Amino acid sequence: MDHASYPGLTLDRVSAGDELPELRHEVSATTVILGALASRDWRPMHHDRDFAQQRNGTRDIFMNTPNQAAWLERYITDWAGPRARIGRYKFRMGDSICPGDTIVFSGEVQGTETDDSGCGWALLSIALSAAGQEKTRFSARVALPVDDADNPWSRTGDRWRP
């Protein structure tokens, strides 16, 4: 099947050193609370400012980990398109992200590779920053179609090696 009608990148259009376009978003209390509840995180530091300030010592309520991951997923597929399939990601969080912050995702392609099953991969390094400071550093391994006929989502079993 030809999947060329779906927008997005194929592996041959991606090279080490390519920069991903920035994504900016003004974080509100709704951003933090909706993201926490959508990921079923009921802990009070993500919706109760008094608790966050007094118990966690943070400026305000702050974005939970799965919410940051959800923004990462959106950032990657905004760039690569719906045929892109994230195989794995790794991250290290530094400082908190609170309402009033403007978050900025930026990223770079570290390399590309094709595994023994023929699956194409882009290796990404992505920073999540606010106020000019890096808050979280991600790395991700993302399957991209190798041509218009390829679809990483069709891979299962031994043909999916994330």
Add this chain to the structure above:
Amino acid sequence: MSDADDHSIGLEEARGWIDVERHAVAGEFDVERGYFLTACAAVQNGNPIYWDDQVADALTGGPTAPLTLLSAWFRPHYWMPGRDAIPLPWQTHFDLKETLALPEAVATDSEVVFGDPVRPGDRISSVETLRSLSDVKTTKLGTGRFWVIDCVCRNQRGDWVGTETMTGFGYRKG
């Protein structure tokens, strides 16, 4: 030696947990689309594989849930009848704190690997395994031990849908 200096407390017991499955959690509800579209809306994720049936049918063989929502499917309800306490995610992390008498702990690194897609109607379960426990280390936070815990997630057919790995550092200040 005071207790504050004794890093052998609970060590034998904790080492016995390495490579042993613990804290199996069964999802309490089926994966459903309205829920995961709320999650997409929360981050304004317009990926058509989540919103457009035709695209989902063509690319992913039908609707799938956002990959990064994986842990949500086995998080317990905030409240349910007959239950007094909410089980904690990463219970092994908290068990290690208590058993090793390390009052503070942080997650330093996390990694998630995705297997088969999660689909509406699936029921996701998870199980934790302690993979490693370090020798005593001193960092700027304090003195304690690093540990690595896997949380393996499967659907109701037993198919692997993902693994979350967390590196933690439990420590005593100073």
